[in-house]
Amino acid sequence: METIRYDLITALPELIVLCMAMVILLTDLFISPARRMVIYSMAQLTLLAAAYFSFSSHAPGVSTAFSGAFIDDAMADVLKLMMYLGTSFIFVYSRQYLQHRGMFRGEFYALVLFSLLGMMVMVSGQSMLTLYVGLELLSLSLYALVAMDRDNAKATEAAMKYFVLGALASGMLLYGMSMVYGMTGSLNLAEINMALMSGAKIHAVMILGLVFIVAGLAFKLGAVPFQMWVPDVYEGSPTAVTMLISSVPKLAAFAFVIRMLVQALPTLAVDWQQMLMIMAVLSILIGNITAIAQTNLKRMLAYSTISHIGFVLYGLMSATMNGFIFAMFYVVSYVLMTLAGFGIILLLSRPGFEADKLDDLKGLNQRSPWHAFLMLIVMFSMAGVPPTLGFYAKFSVLQAALAAGYIWLVVFAVLMAVIGTFYYLRIIKLMYFDDPLDTHAISAPMDTRVVLGFNALALLVIGLMPEKLMELCIYTITSSLS
Amino acid sequence: MQNYFYHHLLSFAIWLPVLAGVVVLASANENKPNATRWLALLGGLLSFLVTIPLYTQFNFADGGLQFQEGFSWIPAFNINYHLGADGLAVPLILLTSFTTLIVIIAAWEVIQKRVAQYMACFLIMSGLMIGVFSALDAILYYVFWEAMLIPMFLVIGIWGGPNRVYATVKFFLYTLLGSLFMLVAFIYLYLNTGSFEIADFYRFPMPLQVQILVFLAFFVAFAVKIPMWPVHTWLPDAHVEAPTGGSVVLAAIALKLGGYSFLRFAMPIAPDAAHHLTPYMISLSLIAIVYIALVALVQKDMKKLIAYSSISHMGFVTLGFFLFNNIGLEGAIVQMLSHGFISAAMFLCVGVLYDRVHSRQIEAYGGVANTMPAFAAFAVFFAMANTGLPGTSGFVGEFMVILGAIQINFWYAFLAAFTLIFGAAYTLWMVKRVFYGAVANDQVAALSDLNKREFFILAILAVLVLALGVYPQAVTDMTNATVNELLTHFAQSKLPASLPAGL
Numbered sequence: 001m002e003t004i005r006y007d008l009i010t011a012l013p014e015l016i017v018l019c020m021a022m023v024i025l026l027t028d029l030f031i032s033p034a035r036r037m038v039i040y041s042m043a044q045l046t047l048l049a050a051a052y053f054s055f056s057s058h059a060p061g062v063s064t065a066f067s068g069a070f071i072d073d074a075m076a077d078v079l080k081l082m083m084y085l086g087t088s089f090i091f092v093y094s095r096q097y098l099q100h101r102g103m104f105r106g107e108f109y110a111l112v113l114f115s116l117l118g119m120m121v122m123v124s125g126q127s128m129l130t131l132y133v134g135l136e137l138l139s140l141s142l143y144a145l146v147a148m149d150r151d152n153a154k155a156t157e158a159a160m161k162y163f164v165l166g167a168l169a170s171g172m173l174l175y176g177m178s179m180v181y182g183m184t185g186s187l188n189l190a191e192i193n194m195a196l197m198s199g200a201k202i203h204a205v206m207i208l209g210l211v212f213i214v215a216g217l218a219f220k221l222g223a224v225p226f227q228m229w230v231p232d233v234y235e236g237s238p239t240a241v242t243m244l245i246s247s248v249p250k251l252a253a254f255a256f257v258i259r260m261l262v263q264a265l266p267t268l269a270v271d272w273q274q275m276l277m278i279m280a281v282l283s284i285l286i287g288n289i290t291a292i293a294q295t296n297l298k299r300m301l302a303y304s305t306i307s308h309i310g311f312v313l314y315g316l317m318s319a320t321m322n323g324f325i326f327a328m329f330y331v332v333s334y335v336l337m338t339l340a341g342f343g344i345i346l347l348l349s350r351p352g353f354e355a356d357k358l359d360d361l362k363g364l365n366q367r368s369p370w371h372a373f374l375m376l377i378v379m380f381s382m383a384g385v386p387p388t389l390g391f392y393a394k395f396s397v398l399q400a401a402l403a404a405g406y407i408w409l410v411v412f413a414v415l416m417a418v419i420g421t422f423y424y425l426r427i428i429k430l431m432y433f434d435d436p437l438d439t440h441a442i443s444a445p446m447d448t449r450v451v452l453g454f455n456a457l458a459l460l461v462i463g464l465m466p467e468k469l470m471e472l473c474i475y476t477i478t479s480s481l482s
Numbered sequence: 483m484q485n486y487f488y489h490h491l492l493s494f495a496i497w498l499p500v501l502a503g504v505v506v507l508a509s510a511n512e513n514k515p516n517a518t519r520w521l522a523l524l525g526g527l528l529s530f531l532v533t534i535p536l537y538t539q540f541n542f543a544d545g546g547l548q549f550q551e552g553f554s555w556i557p558a559f560n561i562n563y564h565l566g567a568d569g570l571a572v573p574l575i576l577l578t579s580f581t582t583l584i585v586i587i588a589a590w591e592v593i594q595k596r597v598a599q600y601m602a603c604f605l606i607m608s609g610l611m612i613g614v615f616s617a618l619d620a621i622l623y624y625v626f627w628e629a630m631l632i633p634m635f636l637v638i639g640i641w642g643g644p645n646r647v648y649a650t651v652k653f654f655l656y657t658l659l660g661s662l663f664m665l666v667a668f669i670y671l672y673l674n675t676g677s678f679e680i681a682d683f684y685r686f687p688m689p690l691q692v693q694i695l696v697f698l699a700f701f702v703a704f705a706v707k708i709p710m711w712p713v714h715t716w717l718p719d720a721h722v723e724a725p726t727g728g729s730v731v732l733a734a735i736a737l738k739l740g741g742y743s744f745l746r747f748a749m750p751i752a753p754d755a756a757h758h759l760t761p762y763m764i765s766l767s768l769i770a771i772v773y774i775a776l777v778a779l780v781q782k783d784m785k786k787l788i789a790y791s792s793i794s795h796m797g798f799v800t801l802g803f804f805l806f807n808n809i810g811l812e813g814a815i816v817q818m819l820s821h822g823f824i825s826a827a828m829f830l831c832v833g834v835l836y837d838r839v840h841s842r843q844i845e846a847y848g849g850v851a852n853t854m855p856a857f858a859a860f861a862v863f864f865a866m867a868n869t870g871l872p873g874t875s876g877f878v879g880e881f882m883v884i885l886g887a888i889q890i891n892f893w894y895a896f897l898a899a900f901t902l903i904f905g906a907a908y909t910l911w912m913v914k915r916v917f918y919g920a921v922a923n924d925q926v927a928a929l930s931d932l933n934k935r936e937f938f939i940l941a942i943l944a945v946l947v948l949a950l951g952v953y954p955q956a957v958t959d960m961t962n963a964t965v966n967e968l969l970t971h972f973a974q975s976k977l978p979a980s981l982p983a984g985l
Contacts, residue, residue, distance in 0.1 A: 365640075369599070380632060385658070386625040395621075396559075399669045407670075414662040421658055422651070425635070429647055433639040470558040 010065035013050040020046035021113035028106020043109040051084040071126035075480035079123045086248040092451045093343040094240035100351040115141035119252035127187045128177045146237045158236025165229045173216025179209030189264035196267040214275045224282035234302035243342035254331045269319045276317035283310030288420040315397035318404035325477045326396035333393040340456040341378045363436025372431045374456035381459045383424040388463040492565040492616045496609045499529035503605035510598030522601035526586040530579040545963030564618040569964030571615045577822045581734045582608035585727040603633040620668045620678040641725040649723035656716040660706035667699035687978040693755035700748035707740030711770040721789035726833030733825035763804040770797030775904035802883040810886025817879025827864040827943040848922025853929040858917045860940045865913045869906040875950035
């Protein structure tokens with residue numbers, strides 16, 4: 001009885017999100033469409049409550065629950081808090097967009113909360129099974145979200161593609177996990193590590209299992225050569241859903257990689273370092289080069305995501321404590337930048353008009369200097385130009401890679417970063433140097449404006465004072481991995 | 483309060499213009515551009531005034547870094563907010579704040595579109611460039627160096643000419659590519675010294691092979707900025723398309739960032755590589771001086787001509803650096819300042835004509851002296867200064883560098899001296915075609931002479947060009963001690979074996 005109570009308390013934030021997702025689903029049936037704001041407020045309050053319990057239950061130590069399948073450590077708490085914040089931003093930015101498109105319904109909020117739950121389980125997963133269940137919950141919710149605008153043929157196609165390829169990746173991941181389980185006799189990450197540490201010769205099947213696991217993870221991260229789905233899904237999904245897919249789940253994927261590769265399979269580091277290296281180099285190459293040719297804003301950001309993932313992998317492939325810290329710093333920065341970028345794109349959309357072409361940004365400086373300025377910060381941050389946050393993100397992962405001895409890979413990344421800058425500059429060019437095609441006034445609720453301003457200016461402010469965020473990452477990683 | 487101010491002079495010099503820029507931007511009202519202009523002028527004036535104490539408080543006998551201040555900025559990487567300036571940096575800082583003031587006045591009624599953004603860009607850029615000149619921590623320096631690109635990118639892109647997008651993107655990417663290699667070198671040095679302090683980099687011994695790589699990484703960054711042949715091609719494009727203010731800041735200050743950085747980073751951090759590569763550096767400088775001067779001779783566009791002339795004159799600066807003697811280095815520094823004034827004035831002169839006729843082509847003019855006598859007087863004076871007429875500042879720097887060169891090798895001096903002929907040829911030929919002869923067309927006939935504002939800024943610049951030409955000691959007294967210090971530094975080998983045990 002005690003154990004069950006203890007288990008449930010450890011997973012309290014997850015339980016809150018789960019219960020509220022179902023309550024929202026039910027409430028939606030009994031509420032008139034005019035009063036849907038109630039649903040919206042409930043979703044936001046859920047995040048607040050979950051954040052409160054994640055924050056207040058945080059203790060320096062590590063506690064496990066459900067017979068060691070679930071863990072509550074610094075990484076779990078910090079990443080969960082960031083996920084709540086990111087999800088909350090998504091709710092704020094997307095509200096008007098959803099209202100205009102008849103998608104402002106309970107399902108959206110319930111599905112986002114379910115996907116959040118999946119991410120939370122992933123972050124706290126201490127057994128391969130938990131990790132897998134979390135990942136599937138996340139993925140299935142996202143498939144449904146992509147298809148939510150069900151009369152839209154493009155969205156349906158994107159959902160189909162996402163689902164088929166995603167299922168394949170899940171299958172690969174599961175296959176790899178089964179091999180690891182077969183060789184070590186355990187699903188628990190710590191026990192897998194112990195079994196491998198015991199000194200027995202590592203069997204080739206382990207390496208094969210590792211390949212499948214890395215391939216599955218690469219698919220979920222969107223790293224080359226498993227990136228095919230990314231541009232199509234980004235383009236086809238409703239922009240609000242694209243914003244979700246491209247942002248917060250990357251935090252969970254990062255945690256998944258750390259848990260699986262660093263906590264369970266550090267003995268195979270030499271092997272997965274090589275795989276990550278190849279994926280990192282290819283992601284930066286293909287992401288940056290292909291992005292130049294895009295005319296669709298969402299597709300361009302898709303390729304930009306791929307290249308950002310490449311930079312994250314630069315940190316991870318160094319396989320040093322600093323490398324993991326800086327990879328986390330990069331992921332967090334990336335999420336902040338992406339949210340702000342999509343926030344502005346959502347702002348430019350209006351009923352019957354999707355601002356998803358590059359040309360839709362033309363002359364934004366004349367339409368709204370303030371929002372053009374915010375987008376300017378986001379773009380320079382994505383390009384990694386100081387004094388923005390993106391600069392420190394790139395600077396620190398490259399430093400980790402250089403410390404690990406990858407000097408030519410760093411030079412390569414630097415060259416690619418210059419190429420990448422070109423397409424970010426093009427957006428600034430469109431906003432500042434061209435005349436607007438579209439002179440509709442930009443309308444947005446007050447809260448969206450405030451949060452968006454806060455989000456984008458944070459890129460500049462944290463860029464000037466990155467110390468606090470860096471300390472947080474150092475604390476998180478060192479206390480979870482020592 | 484006063485004490486606080488005197489202990490943080492450099493911080494005030496950096497952040498006051500940035501703050502002024504933000505205020506101008508925040509209080510902008512498109513319907514009241516005059517209020518914005520006066521506010522920007524006030525900001526520029528205050529920003530200039532706070533840099534004056536850097537001169538009055540300067541200790542002329544001290545060749546080291548003065549006005550130092552700092553605190554720990556990002557302890558996780560051991561990055562410090564550490565500022566300081568020596569006899570090399572202070573004149574350039576003064577030049578920066580002064581030029582910004584001139585640019586603000588010069589833009590007065592010329593810029594009608596988005597006035598606040600224009601003024602704010604220049605004010606913020608001024609603070610960032612002063613930051614480059616005074617940062618003593620590599621990352622702090624890098625942040626200022628890169629951040630400065632953003633306002634310049636916008637200035638050329640928003641207020642520039644027809645081909646502005648190509649020019650500004652080229653400018654940005656060229657500079658970014660160069661500076662990222664510098665960043666890699668910084669990280670390498672950090673991983674070996676555990677700090678980003680420039681002083682720690684100075685003390686770090688490296689074998690020659692490593693020094694050469696580090697030097698080349700710096701070289702790529704600075705050679706693009708100066709610009710040295712053959713990575714100069716962004717400059718004519720950027721100059722031609724930039725608005726007058728943009729050209730002035732580019733020529734007067736931005737190019738000096740590269741020159742300054744050679745002396746602050748590349749040469750003291752990798753002195754043996756610098757000596758080792760000297761023949762190549764001198765060759766590149768001489769090519770810039772002679773070849774680019776010939777290129778300038780065939781230009782049809784006045785701004786392009788002055789842009790090429792800038793590259794040719796900056797060749798003197800790099801030549802002076804790599805002579806490794808006192809007079810050459812001092813001449814290079816004087817040349818940097820003198821070129822700051824003269825090129826600014828030349829671009830302003832072109833701006834005066836462009837505002838009236840909207841053409842930069844030499845063939846669109848002829849006989850301007852008949853309708854604009856006062857303006858022609860100034861323009862001819864600055865053209866003479868550009869050719870290096872004795873009595874103007876243009877003569878002092880070039881003469882000192884040639885003197886320095888002749889001590890090393892007669893042929894260096896011989897080739898460098900050619901510029902006095904070519905420089906005179908392209909400049910005076912342009913002056914002849916634009917200003918003299920019969921009035922060429924109706925547009926020239928309808929020209930009105932300088933207004934009070936234009937007269938004022940050109941007069942100030944003319945006085946400065948003369949003053950520096952007649953009394954260069956004002957600058958050399960300041961740089962003397964620093965130059966000696968730099969030269970002893972360059973002379974000290976940093977190869978691991980040759981260092982004394984204490985370092």
